[in-house]
Amino acid sequence: MKSVDDPHEAERRLTRLMASCRHPLVRRARPVVGEAAEHTKVWWAIALALAAAGGSRGRRAATAGLAAMGAAELLSNGVIKPLLRRRRPPEELIPHDGPDDRPDSSSFPSGHTAAAAAFTTAVARIWPGAGALCAVPAVLIAAERVHSGAHYPSDVAAGAVVGAAGACLTRRLPGARLA
Template identity: 45%
Template sequence: MQRRLAGYDRALYRSVARLPTPRLDEPLRRVSDFADYSKPWLLIAAALALLGGPRGRRAAVTGLAAVGTASFVVNQPMKRAGETRRPDREALGVPKPRWVRMPTSGSFPSGHSASAAAFAVAVGEVLPPLRVPLRAAAAVVSFSRVYTGVHYPSDVLVGVAVGALSGSIAARVARLMTAGED
């Protein structure tokens, strides 16, 4: 069963590699690089904290707590437990113009995807008008990791699941801590 799933994962990876979309190479490379160290989420959190009043500050803190939790879970126990190899993007046909620097950590799961989903879910729960744009941004970051060849689709899907769970938990905790304040 595991071998079959790995085969599907590689087949989907190859399908993304074969997409005839050279106009997306530069933008998705930039997105993937920009998302290093959760930069987009830190910048949005700063803007929310400075400009969003009490709810914006709550959303910023909740989002960053979710990112911290997801990053810890993904980068400590999960990546250390599996130590899966990164894709061989040359052998699997990812065009070189798409390439970003290949991380040295294990491939499974995607930390970029976990952080993106964690922030989007957590902040979207506190500030519902931001739910769709943040989730769209998280989806672009997550897809960019497969598109640039540094993750298999399953790495991204599990990263998103861990991030969404972290975001949901952070939002619940924030609601409990601030019950009666609004």
């Protein structure tokens, strides 16, 4: 038996705990959140809304968010995942109807979380109120990635760090600065 002091065992337990939530709201929301996160649909929709309704500030926020998201996805999926291969959480840790369509790619870091954190961070830098609203789906996406069995909590935490890095890398883009 592994010790609870073993960080890998602690993370496995946390994954099992997070995935075991059976609240009816979680069961109904998880597929919706997962679908919205696929192919960054939610962030493209929010960028469109910001650009359409937010005037020049909204257009700058949308541009910054999309640029940061692109940088974070490049870092996460193009650089880190190929270098640091990690298996997805095993199905026995996921006590609900089984993990949904888990990708074959490396689990570390969470690319969905990286995109969410990058977009949210970049938008918040330009329009703090809009960034606060973006934080809601970002947190839901991060939680969904663990609950669905696609990632360990540390994958999600690393994705958030990669997302923040993506936002920092794009900070100096011409349309992304506060004016």
